[in-house]
Amino acid sequence: MSNIEFPPLKNDLILRVLKGEKVERAPVWCMRQAGRYLPEFRKIRAEQDFFKVCRTPELAAEVTIQPIRRYAGLLDASIIFSDILVIPQAMGMEVLMVPGKGPHFPDPIVTPADIDKLTDSDPDYSADQELKYVYDALTLTRNLLDGAVPLFGFAGSPWTLMAYMIEGGGSKTLAKAKTFLWRHPKASHELLTRITNVAITYLKGQIRAGAQMLQLFDSWAGELSPADYLVFSYPYLKRIAEEVNLAYPSIPLLVFPKGVHQSIIELYATDTKYSAISLDWTTDPRLVISSISEKMERIGKPLILQGNLDPTLLFADVDVIDKRTEDMCHSFSGANHIANLGHGMMPDHDPEHLKAFLQAVHKHSRK
Numbered sequence: 421m422s423n424i425e426f427p428p429l430k431n432d433l434i435l436r437v438l439k440g441e442k443v444e445r446a447p448v449w450c451m452r453q454a455g456r457y458l459p460e461f462r463k464i465r466a467e468q469d470f471f472k473v474c475r476t477p478e479l480a481a482e483v484t485i486q487p488i489r490r491y492a493g494l495l496d497a498s499i500i501f502s503d504i505l506v507i508p509q510a511m512g513m514e515v516l517m518v519p520g521k522g523p524h525f526p527d528p529i530v531t532p533a534d535i536d537k538l539t540d541s542d543p544d545y546s547a548d549q550e551l552k553y554v555y556d557a558l559t560l561t562r563n564l565l566d567g568a569v570p571l572f573g574f575a576g577s578p579w580t581l582m583a584y585m586i587e588g589g590g591s592k593t594l595a596k597a598k599t600f601l602w603r604h605p606k607a608s609h610e611l612l613t614r615i616t617n618v619a620i621t622y623l624k625g626q627i628r629a630g631a632q633m634l635q636l637f638d639s640w641a642g643e644l645s646p647a648d649y650l651v652f653s654y655p656y657l658k659r660i661a662e663e664v665n666l667a668y669p670s671i672p673l674l675v676f677p678k679g680v681h682q683s684i685i686e687l688y689a690t691d692t693k694y695s696a697i698s699l700d701w702t703t704d705p706r707l708v709i710s711s712i713s714e715k716m717e718r719i720g721k722p723l724i725l726q727g728n729l730d731p732t733l734l735f736a737d738v739d740v741i742d743k744r745t746e747d748m749c750h751s752f753s754g755a756n757h758i759a760n761l762g763h764g765m766m767p768d769h770d771p772e773h774l775k776a777f778l779q780a781v782h783k784h785s786r787k
């Protein structure tokens with residue numbers, strides 16, 4: 421935990437759920453809750469480059485707190501405004517955020533020799549130094565939150581980051597990244613190991629700076645077959661949880677392996693140090709709960725699941741949002757539940773519809 425003294429926490433609902441406690445209602449937050457669907461965010465982005473916001477603690481803190489302010493009393497967690505791609509940047513790669521298009525790497529990894537250009541193998545390399553601006557943003561944000569809600573830190577999974585570093589941006593098929601795996605398995609494992617090492621340092625640094633929980637985003641998990649996932653992604657995420665948990669056993673770790681199969685979700689629940697697993701909307705929580713709750717009881721670990729409303733449901737009418745959120749909350753009964761969307765907020769979502777979702781969770785998840 422952090423040695424810094426912070427304002428006392430006023431809402432610890434999500435932290436109690438993550439300890440396995442039974443609580444009065446499901447805590448709720450949303451992936452990408454700070455973002456372009458909020459006019460107050462667009463106002464800042466109209467004047468500032470995306471990574472400038474990430475690198476300026478005052479701006480990152482302001483944008484992190486915007487949804488907490490707007491939805492006062494309705495959100496139960498904040499997540500530091502940053503991006504998973506700060507790790508590739510911290511390893512020496514250039515990443516631009518192109519308006520309307522998303523992330524762009526002008527000089528992606530094409531051959532195994534390109535891995536040698538990454539800076540993390542330099543003798544005087546320090547991931548903590550490269551990423552200090554995120555630590556500063558976390559410390560400032562935690563102070564400015566004044567204990568309203570706990571603060572998440574996060575990182576991308578090694579596989580998802582490797583895929584971006586090779587694709588050079590978004591992709592429909594990940595053909596380049598996967599071709600690299602098949603052609604260069606040894607270099608792939610070297611790259612994954614190096615990203616893992618930086619991620620572990622980075623996540624521990626986020627805890628020292630004030631992060632109270634951490635989420636690992638494996639957004640491109642579902643692009644790998646279950647067998648390949650067990651070779652190229654799962655072992656690295658497992659190791660991250662082991663090493664962070666060893667250093668800071670009281671900090672809860674969450675993992676979002678988007679699009680994976682049931683068998684992988686079960687492995688995360690039973691065989692890793694992750695406290696909670698975030699489900700996307702294509703997974704039926706009832707199936708996860710019915711197939712593993714007995715085993716979880718035997719091993720003495722609570723089953724804690726996060727999710728999983730289809731984000732496009734926020735485009736529906738508010739009465740539909742209310743009903744579908746009620747169904748969603750019920751589908752998690754039998755597990756400790758953290759309500760969330762099954763993926764992030766979208767730029768054209770209506771802020772009032774997010775409010776309807778948050779209110780519906782408060783209404784329908786009461787025990």
Ligand SMILES: Cc1c2[nH]c(c1CCC(=O)O)Cc1[nH]c(c(CCC(=O)O)c1C)Cc1[nH]c(c(CCC(=O)O)c1C)Cc1[nH]c(c(C)c1CCC(=O)O)C2
Pocket residue numbers: 450451452453454455456465470499500501502503504505517519520521522523574590637639764767
């Ligand atoms: C894959 C991924 C990225 N970034 C992230 C992921 C994992 C989660 C997921 O799968 O969505 C994680 C992320 N990105 C951002 C956050 C901030 C915290 C929060 O959740 O509110 C978090 C946790 C801000 C952001 N990251 C980005 C934005 C929008 C960019 C802008 O302001 O112009 C925000 C608010 C940009 C980004 N960053 C990334 C992409 C693909 C894009 C473009 C998407 C788009 O344009 O909507 C990479």
